[in-house]
Amino acid sequence: NAGVMQNPRHLVRRRGQEARLRCSPMKGHSHVYWYRQLPEEGLKFMVYLQKENIIDESGMPKERFSAEFPKEGPSILRIQQVVRGDSAAYFCASSPNEGDRGYGYTFGSGTRLTVV
């Protein structure tokens, strides 16, 4: 089991460009979560998705940010028109179905976005 796979590991974008971050959950996991870690800050919840559904996007900025988890393929976190303040580590995590509450998450290695 390859675990939670995130790519790219590092992403550099110029201001105004788009950033696309990918996350493939662990095999058998149907829940995906995205978190942002700003320098010297803790983890901030962004969005929680299940296949083809956004369950909770209360942590997503209202503009420029979107997320999807299609029926086929990885989950995508998209940031349009990036600004320097978007520079951060973005972590994806997955968990099995909601019946296994005590499991917690498995995290990916993260994507470090740098906006220049």
Added chain:
Amino acid sequence: AQRVTQPEKLLSVFKGAPVELKCNYSYSGSPELFWYVQYSRQRLQLLLRHISRESIKGFTADLNKGETSFHLKKPFAQEEDSAMYYCALWESGGSNYKLTFGKGTLLTVNP
């Protein structure tokens, strides 16, 4: 309202000394709590979860419902324990399941 509080942003101890990383929570239901560890520039790893009452790498954590705490303890710290530690609360409501993390405590174990 902040559901998970880690009051110490930084904690520094000497090798061999006891260490306690504090975590308090606020939750109306039956809490399920976790500790995650992040070594320098690596992914977050599950350290332990209260439901399994396990001890990992010498760390233990006891859920105290009266004090709403889940402090992480180790009797003798090692240099390799230096890392960022996050306490997390599993929240569920309807079909909404997610972990809420504290802001983390950076532990430095000095030689």
